[in-house]
Amino acid sequence: MEAVISMRKAIIMKIIFIIAGLFLIYQLIINFMIDQDYLKLRKLNFQPETIEKIKAYNMINEVLEKNKYSKTLEESLLTNQFHKPNFDLYYEIPFVDNAAFIPNINKLVTRGYNKTQIILIFKYLNNKEITRLLNHNLISDIEKYIVFDYFLVGNLERYLNYQKKTNHSYHQVITQVNIGLDNPFYTNIKEIKDPHRLTVLVNKYHHLPNTFIPDDLSPVNDNLVVKTIQLRTEVKKAFEKMSNEAQTNGLNLKGTSGFRSYDEQKQLYNYYVSQDGKELADHYSARAGHSEHQTGLAIDVVGPDEQLDNFEKTEEFKWLLKHHHEYGFIIRYPKDKEYITGYQYEPWHLRYVGVSIASYIKENNLTFDEYYIQKLDKK
Numbered sequence: 001m002e003a004v005i006s007m008r009k010a011i012i013m014k015i016i017f018i019i020a021g022l023f024l025i026y027q028l029i030i031n032f033m034i035d036q037d038y039l040k041l042r043k044l045n046f047q048p049e050t051i052e053k054i055k056a057y058n059m060i061n062e063v064l065e066k067n068k069y070s071k072t073l074e075e076s077l078l079t080n081q082f083h084k085p086n087f088d089l090y091y092e093i094p095f096v097d098n099a100a101f102i103p104n105i106n107k108l109v110t111r112g113y114n115k116t117q118i119i120l121i122f123k124y125l126n127n128k129e130i131t132r133l134l135n136h137n138l139i140s141d142i143e144k145y146i147v148f149d150y151f152l153v154g155n156l157e158r159y160l161n162y163q164k165k166t167n168h169s170y171h172q173v174i175t176q177v178n179i180g181l182d183n184p185f186y187t188n189i190k191e192i193k194d195p196h197r198l199t200v201l202v203n204k205y206h207h208l209p210n211t212f213i214p215d216d217l218s219p220v221n222d223n224l225v226v227k228t229i230q231l232r233t234e235v236k237k238a239f240e241k242m243s244n245e246a247q248t249n250g251l252n253l254k255g256t257s258g259f260r261s262y263d264e265q266k267q268l269y270n271y272y273v274s275q276d277g278k279e280l281a282d283h284y285s286a287r288a289g290h291s292e293h294q295t296g297l298a299i300d301v302v303g304p305d306e307q308l309d310n311f312e313k314t315e316e317f318k319w320l321l322k323h324h325h326e327y328g329f330i331i332r333y334p335k336d337k338e339y340i341t342g343y344q345y346e347p348w349h350l351r352y353v354g355v356s357i358a359s360y361i362k363e364n365n366l367t368f369d370e371y372y373i374q375k376l377d378k379k
């Protein structure tokens, strides 16, 4: 009897040992596997603390599938700003060391932006701009705006309103709003801070200081003008070169108006207003402080009959149309661009901007206002 009991005991003991043994082996395997995952994640460069969080979120396999490190993911986990549905986005968006960075990713998702849009938003905007974008409701075509490097998030509301009123393309909307064209001419006027710059923009939204006179004015060669005019030295040289070249082609291209002071411009504008009324005068004459002639960078030219109004019909103009950019000039108030420049077509009014800018403007059929916004008015 005793022998039977001790045999049973022995069997039970054996079974217990086997179970305990199996359990131990199972634990060892599990631990080994966990260690393997841990090691793999360490190898990818994740910190131990991050790995704990990855485990807690049950994401080991997902992270291992990506098989790469993401600083954005790590930071979202370490700062407790991780949202599981945004897992893929954390991987796609390169980390930026900014307190608003991860909150901005999460907020953009909540606002309804899709993955592609969010990736583009982070490609083109910084976190300060994104924070401002988030003041707006979802803009479903946001990617059409932000790709232009002259997009200004501060003008977003104006772009949206202007877009509703016009059928212009996105880049036209952005350019024209940045120029100020969503408001009437001569509104929101800014004073020009650097009137000496060769690329200074003077238009109906930007005025020169009343007292501004360029400090390097010099008279243009008497043979090349109708009456004495002054231009800035670089412009004078360019014009003389161009006019001489025209002459060697049997043409007679002469300057008739160059630098004009604020007071001269004021008198001229007031005279035109007295003749034609303000509305009409504004189409062809600049208000004082808004004339390019005050910069010493602009010149009006005529042919042999010395008439501005007839200039378009002259051989001189035909030649000029082909060659003006080679000397650094642009036709500042082109045909069919009055809605941008605010001035009727003036084939005779040349503005100096230098050869490379003049060539670009000619090639792309732009006004200087558009060029300035797209290339010079950087954020």
Ligand SMILES: [Zn+2]
Residues within 6 Å of the ligand: 257, 293, 298, 299, 300, 348, 349, 350
């Ligand atoms: Zn002029």
